[in-house]
Amino acid sequence: xxxxxxxxxxxxxxxxxxxxxxxxxxxxxxxxxxxxxxxxxxxxxxxxxxxxxxxxxxxxxxxxxxxxxxxxxxxxxxxxxxxxxxxxxxxxxxxxxxxxxxxxxxxxxxxxxxxxxxxxxxxxxxxxxxxxxxxxxxxxxxxxxxxxxxxxxxxxxxxxxxxxxxxxxxxxxxxxxxxxxxxxxxxxxxxxxxxxxxxxxxxxxxxxxxxxxxxxxxxxxxxxxxxxxxxxxxxxxxxxxxxxxxxxxxxxxxxxxxxxxxxxxxxxxxxxxxxxxxxxxxxxxxxxxxxxxxxxxxxxxxxxxxxxxxxxxxxxxxxxxxxxxxxxxxxxxxxxxxxxxxxxxxxxxxxxxxxxxxxxxxxxxxxxxxxxxxxxxxxxxxxxxxxxxxxxxxxxxxxxxxxxxxxxxxxxxxxxxx
Amino acid sequence: xxxxxxxxxxxxxxxxxxxxxxxxxxxxxxxxxxxxxxxxxxxxxxxxxxxxxxxxxxxxxxxxxxxxxxxxxxxxxxxxxxxxxxxxxxxxxxxxxxxxxxxxxxxxxxxxxxxxxxxxxxxxxxxxxxxxxxxxxxxxxxxxxxxxxxxxxxxxxxxxxxxxxxxxxxxxxxxxxxxxxxxxxxxxxxxxxxxxxxxxxxxxxxxxxxxxxxxxxxxxxxxxxxxxxxxxxxxxxxxxxxxxxxxxxxxxxxxxxxxxxxxxxxxxxxxxxxxxxxxxxxxxxxxxxxxxxxxxxxxxxxxxxxxxxxxxxxxxxxxxxxxxxxxxxxxxxxxxxxxxxxxxxxxxxxxxxxxxxxxxxxxxxxxxxxxxxxxxxxxxxxxxxxxxxxxxxxxxxxxxxxxxxxxxxxxxxxxxxxxxxxxxxxxxxxxxxxxxxxxxxxxxx
Ligand code: SF4
Ligand code: SF4
Numbered sequence: 001x002x003x004x005x006x007x008x009x010x011x012x013x014x015x016x017x018x019x020x021x022x023x024x025x026x027x028x029x030x031x032x033x034x035x036x037x038x039x040x041x042x043x044x045x046x047x048x049x050x051x052x053x054x055x056x057x058x059x060x061x062x063x064x065x066x067x068x069x070x071x072x073x074x075x076x077x078x079x080x081x082x083x084x085x086x087x088x089x090x091x092x093x094x095x096x097x098x099x100x101x102x103x104x105x106x107x108x109x110x111x112x113x114x115x116x117x118x119x120x121x122x123x124x125x126x127x128x129x130x131x132x133x134x135x136x137x138x139x140x141x142x143x144x145x146x147x148x149x150x151x152x153x154x155x156x157x158x159x160x161x162x163x164x165x166x167x168x169x170x171x172x173x174x175x176x177x178x179x180x181x182x183x184x185x186x187x188x189x190x191x192x193x194x195x196x197x198x199x200x201x202x203x204x205x206x207x208x209x210x211x212x213x214x215x216x217x218x219x220x221x222x223x224x225x226x227x228x229x230x231x232x233x234x235x236x237x238x239x240x241x242x243x244x245x246x247x248x249x250x251x252x253x254x255x256x257x258x259x260x261x262x263x264x265x266x267x268x269x270x271x272x273x274x275x276x277x278x279x280x281x282x283x284x285x286x287x288x289x290x291x292x293x294x295x296x297x298x299x300x301x302x303x304x305x306x307x308x309x310x311x312x313x314x315x316x317x318x319x320x321x322x323x324x325x326x327x328x329x330x331x332x333x334x335x336x337x338x339x340x341x342x343x344x345x346x347x348x349x350x351x352x353x354x355x356x357x358x359x360x361x362x363x364x365x366x367x368x369x370x371x372x373x374x375x376x377x378x379x380x381x382x383x384x385x386x387x388x389x390x391x392x393x394x395x396x397x398x399x400x401x402x403x404x405x406x407x408x409x410x411x412x413x414x415x416x417x418x
Numbered sequence: 419x420x421x422x423x424x425x426x427x428x429x430x431x432x433x434x435x436x437x438x439x440x441x442x443x444x445x446x447x448x449x450x451x452x453x454x455x456x457x458x459x460x461x462x463x464x465x466x467x468x469x470x471x472x473x474x475x476x477x478x479x480x481x482x483x484x485x486x487x488x489x490x491x492x493x494x495x496x497x498x499x500x501x502x503x504x505x506x507x508x509x510x511x512x513x514x515x516x517x518x519x520x521x522x523x524x525x526x527x528x529x530x531x532x533x534x535x536x537x538x539x540x541x542x543x544x545x546x547x548x549x550x551x552x553x554x555x556x557x558x559x560x561x562x563x564x565x566x567x568x569x570x571x572x573x574x575x576x577x578x579x580x581x582x583x584x585x586x587x588x589x590x591x592x593x594x595x596x597x598x599x600x601x602x603x604x605x606x607x608x609x610x611x612x613x614x615x616x617x618x619x620x621x622x623x624x625x626x627x628x629x630x631x632x633x634x635x636x637x638x639x640x641x642x643x644x645x646x647x648x649x650x651x652x653x654x655x656x657x658x659x660x661x662x663x664x665x666x667x668x669x670x671x672x673x674x675x676x677x678x679x680x681x682x683x684x685x686x687x688x689x690x691x692x693x694x695x696x697x698x699x700x701x702x703x704x705x706x707x708x709x710x711x712x713x714x715x716x717x718x719x720x721x722x723x724x725x726x727x728x729x730x731x732x733x734x735x736x737x738x739x740x741x742x743x744x745x746x747x748x749x750x751x752x753x754x755x756x757x758x759x760x761x762x763x764x765x766x767x768x769x770x771x772x773x774x775x776x777x778x779x780x781x782x783x784x785x786x787x788x789x790x791x792x793x794x795x796x797x798x799x800x801x802x803x804x805x806x807x808x809x810x811x812x813x814x815x816x817x818x819x820x821x822x823x824x825x826x827x828x829x830x831x832x833x834x835x836x837x838x839x840x841x842x843x844x845x846x847x848x849x850x851x852x853x854x855x856x857x858x859x860x861x862x863x
Contacts, residue, residue: 030608103588166565171568171575
């Protein structure tokens with residue numbers, strides 16, 4: 001990630017025209033902005049079957065027959081999936097990778113943006129490619145592509161044996177496994193779903209089905225010695241490297257660590273478990289009763305519950321606080337440490353903590369207009385589009401990236417000014 | 419009627435899935451699974467049904483199988499329970515492997531879970547629920563018809579019904595976008611557009627065999643000026659055969675992916691194509707298994723979506739469809755979802771003349787394809803078609819009153835009625851509402 005410290009936190013407002021790009025192109029697609037807010041980009045149609053990307057009013061030198069999925073990497077480079085002469089690849093700042101493929105999708109970035117990975121199909125064989133280098137092995141199918149946060153490892157579910165449609169016996173014997181950097185585990189499973197890579201990059205854990213009815217977690221190919229009625233995706237403890245996953249036992253959900261149940265309470269649902277950054281706290285989204293959703297921290301649910309949904313939970317950097325988005329009767333809400341903000345929204349995005357953990361901000365929508373809300377106070381601008389707010393390292397300023405009246409604004413405001 | 423509805427000799431059907439599963443059964447396992455499900459999973463609701471039923475048989479007249487099989491009691495709703503669940507309960511799970519195989523055949527291929535019978539039972543007993551309990555037992559015993567089991571495998575491996583690979587899905591959408599740009603040059607199928615109002619979701623067969631339906635939907639969205647998106651990840655398929663094999667865990671996994679995809683895209687609603695069983699899965703069964711009383715992101719069936727577009731004038735009709743149509747009310751969206759009047763509003767808005775079939779609305783007969791029955795594949799095709807002579811008669815009557823085209827706003831109905839159409843020589847054309855709406859609507863010149 002571009003170090004936020006080096007960004008421009010002084011200039012209160014910068015403006016880049018956006019709507020008038022329209023004049024030069026048949027159409028422009030949804031805009032995307034860089035983390036530091038200095039760049040706004042969109043796919044543009046130049047002529048029939050001819051596309052490019054326009055950044056801050058300038059188009060890439062190269063045009064392509066097709067372009068989709070433009071995404072800024074955390075380091076500010078702009079990637080897109082591009083096609084020429086029926087082949088696909090990744091273009092980074094307008095330059096296509098040398099390797100071309102039958103198809104590419106699902107762009108993934110490492111935390112610092114240095115590593116860019118995609119899922120690849122070539123001649124109906126599947127693999128991943130990182131920084132223009134495909135895996136050495138490819139498979140007849142691949143799903144659940146994953147890039148470790150340091151960008152050094154890639155993983156996915158791969159199909160290691162062929163079977164015909166209707167061959168239920170073969171399927172039930174197990175034809176799937178997980179591959180780390182392209183190398184498959186030795187063990188085969190009926191299914192392999194979402195996975196996690198350990199912080200040191202040495203271990204890969206995945207939710208697996210060992211028969212049509214028995215689920216467990218496999219780590220580096222070895223299943224836990226217990227099976228469950230169902231499981232959801234595992235995570236690693238940030239320090240110890242132990243594996244924690246939701247498991248269903250006797251019709252209710254709880255958490256298991258390395259196969260052993262660790263929470264006493266049982267829930268109607270439990271998923272999206274997460275450790276605080278120091279690994280001292282463990283929280284998860286739960287349904288404490290049917291249709292009553294909340295967050296449980298170290299096994300204890302908040303007293304506030306929501307009927308529809310709770311999602312996008314996050315620990316504060318100091319691990320003491322948790323913020324999430326909740327929904328009740330079509331109203332979206334922000335909830336922090338079990339307390340619901342008074343403002344409600346037509347939509348709310350994942351809340352963001354300041355680095356000092358004191359402030360919480362989120363992008364929200366009300367009556368078709370977008371703004372941000374910081375500590376339950378609304379910013380007074382009604383924007384056509386806005387992106388997630390970003391705090392400076394001191395936590396006293398917020399970077400706002402928005403489109404108003406067809407113009408893109410990069411603004412820095414102090415939290416106290418809100 | 420082209421083919422007399424005489425009862426043909428019942429042929430023994432060999433289903434590899436059932437044979438294979440039955441071979442592996444042991445008495446212990448059967449007993450264990452049955453008692454586990456009866457005590458641990460189905461509990462009070464099942465007990466209430468079993469205790470309440472007075473064996474009066476009033477439900478029989480509701481069932482298209484019973485009516486089509488000359489009122490043979492073995493095809494009656496309560497007869498199906500008698501041959502399956504009651505025996506299991508009475509014998510406390512001590513039933514033979516062959517009994518299990520037969521129970522699987524009855525629950526999976528002789529009941530569409532259409533719930534028509536529940537409306538005729540004085541106590542509202544839901545036979546479909548009991549048949550689902552039988553299917554759940556069969557799933558846990560590994561005795562499920564091959565074709566639908568294979569489909570459940572596809573769901574588990576790819577999160578869609580048709581083994582569509584991740585890239586094939588996106589590629590199909592881009593191909594349909596390009597095709598549709600031939601008609602409307604600026605049309606887009608916006609992929610992964612976070613913050614769109616609507617996520618449009620379809621069932622696996624659309625990208626696999628019926629990509630024109632995606633094309634038509636894209637034109638409708640574009641002309642109506644809808645802010646919409648489609649996901650470029652698994653979670654796009656709203657269908658759910660796992661719900662019908664009793665594989666609740668895979669059902670839950672599919673629905674979780676569907677709703678979390680919609681939540682990730684920050685849409686306000688999911689609009690789904692013309693499918694009935696998928697509606698039941700996202701609106702009732704799948705969401706509830708996960709702990710959601712209602713869908714966490716509201717789900718709008720295509721019928722209701724078209725209704726809103728027409729009512730609000732966002733779609734205008736250039737020329738109504740001229741041939742007289744009749745309308746098949748899909749069980750899951752009419753009896754299950756109450757959309758029958760909205761369907762009539764839409765059909766009347768886009769067609770010159772609607773000839774009602776009788777009975778209709780929530781009392782309509784099932785197409786006999788639903789509930790996963792058509793997904794049990796070719797071995798059961800004749801049983802399914804002969805099991806719905808009553809539907810053919812219903813359609814012949816509508817035809818006699820002038821109906822030429824049959825509208826079936828559900829994928830399963832569509833395919834099942836097509837088989838009935840051919841077998842009984844009805845000679846009707848079958849269409850989705852979207853086919854006609856696309857033809858009839860005003861489009862940019
Ligand atoms: S097919 Fe329908 S009417 Fe017949 S038993 Fe099943 S749910 Fe009841
Ligand atoms: S289910 Fe209802 S209608 Fe059917 S036999 Fe039992 S009590 Fe009578």
